[in-house]
Amino acid sequence: xxxxxxxxxxxxxxxxxxxxxxxxxxxxxxxxxxxxxxxxxxxxxxxxxxxxxxxxxxxxxxxxxxxxxxxxxxxxxxxxxxxxxxxxxxxxxxxxxxxxxxxxxxxxxxxxxxxxxxxxxxxxxxxxxxxxxxxxxxxxxxxxxxxxxxxxxxxxxxxxxxxxxxxxxxxxxxxxxxxxxxxxxxxxxxxxxxxxxxxxxxxxxxxxxxxxxxxxxxxxxxxxxxxxxxxxxxxxxxxxxxxxxxxxxxxxxxxxxxxxxxxxxxxxxxxxxxxxxxxxxxxx
Numbered sequence: 001x002x003x004x005x006x007x008x009x010x011x012x013x014x015x016x017x018x019x020x021x022x023x024x025x026x027x028x029x030x031x032x033x034x035x036x037x038x039x040x041x042x043x044x045x046x047x048x049x050x051x052x053x054x055x056x057x058x059x060x061x062x063x064x065x066x067x068x069x070x071x072x073x074x075x076x077x078x079x080x081x082x083x084x085x086x087x088x089x090x091x092x093x094x095x096x097x098x099x100x101x102x103x104x105x106x107x108x109x110x111x112x113x114x115x116x117x118x119x120x121x122x123x124x125x126x127x128x129x130x131x132x133x134x135x136x137x138x139x140x141x142x143x144x145x146x147x148x149x150x151x152x153x154x155x156x157x158x159x160x161x162x163x164x165x166x167x168x169x170x171x172x173x174x175x176x177x178x179x180x181x182x183x184x185x186x187x188x189x190x191x192x193x194x195x196x197x198x199x200x201x202x203x204x205x206x207x208x209x210x211x212x213x214x215x216x217x218x219x220x221x222x223x224x225x226x227x228x229x230x231x232x233x234x235x236x237x238x239x240x241x242x243x244x245x246x247x248x249x250x251x252x253x254x255x256x257x258x259x260x261x262x263x264x265x266x267x268x269x270x271x272x273x274x275x276x277x278x279x280x281x282x283x284x
Contacts, residue, residue: 013067016097020065022086031085053083059102064098072098111252113140120257127260128277132158134189134254135198144276145260148232148240159186159202162263164212173231173239183216183225191222201229229263237271 004012025044029036032045032053040046045053051061056076063070064080077098081091085166095102113131121129121142128145132138136158141151150167162182190199206213208229232240242260249255262268 002101002204009069009185011066012097012099013069017065017067019078019085019093020264022066023090026083027089050080050083051235053191054079056080065144072100072102074100077217095186117249124259126272127262129260130158130258131249132258133204134193136186136189139255142270147276148234148242148260149230159183160206163206163213166265171232171234173233179212180219180221181223181228183213183219184221187217187220187224188224192203230260233270234275237275239266240268240271241266242268 020083027045028043029045029049032049032050034045035177037083047062047065048058051058054061054076061069061080064072077094077100078091081094086094092102117131118140119271121131121140125142127145128148129142130145130151131140138151138156138158138161145151148171150159150165151161152167155161155168159182160210161198162179172178187200190196191205193199203217207217227245228245230242230244234240234243241263243263244258245259247257247259249257262272
């Protein structure tokens with residue numbers, strides 16, 4: 001966080017000091033497999049005990065807890081987080097207070113989709129709703145998204161479907177004009193994790209089968225998956241125009257909801273009602 005002012009940096013270190021003290025105070029030696037070692041004047045672990053558990057010098061840990069301006073590595077922060085039995089959100093908070101960017105959670109699809117998210121996707125019908133991960137892998141779609149966009153059982157990644165599914169391309173009215181923005185948004189997401197092989201796998205797979213993707217990827221354009229209008233020509237009810245917004249799922253930072261809503265004044269809402277009875281969301 002090199003751009004922060006000295007005042008902001010000082011306040012951040014003060015918060016780090018208080019955070020570490022309170023996390024240390026809530027643990028007892030018995031919680032971490034240590035002997036109590038006699039009477040204690042204050043509750044919780046001693047600084048030297050945390051230092052031993054984390055494998056760092058007592059003086060260095062003391063300086064960190066005092067909020068001094070010292071260099072901190074990712075490996076040391078991870079060790080301190082383990083020593084203090086920090087939760088996931090607490091570990092992220094520790095990184096931020098130490099002036100580092102928290103590591104992104106690893107593993108695509110590591111956690112199951114919660115029942116609350118299933119219910120949200122179901123309740124969004126007859127409007128299309130999609131849940132995807134950071135690699136644009138589809139985690140769940142509701143029945144409306146399947147019917148409107150043509151997602152099938154073999155579709156597992158939004159980007160791959162966009163470039164390889166003839167069915168998707170047939171219904172997408174503005175496919176050619178949308179393609180550059182789609183690739184630019186994926187490149188922006190991939191830039192957050194330059195060493196992540198899963199992003200590379202998606203890119204390599206598409207290079208092998210889609211010259212159009214390869215050409216767009218070579219441009220190195222960068223964008224964001226902001227609010228867009230998706231135009232679909234459905235064979236049963238005609239043209240559908242959908243305002244689509246991408247929202248982050250706060251308790252799963254690498255999951256994203258893409259919610260589509262009928263564009264006002266286009267008659268899309270009435271067409272969706274005719275086309276779609278209520279259909280349950282399904283995994284992909």
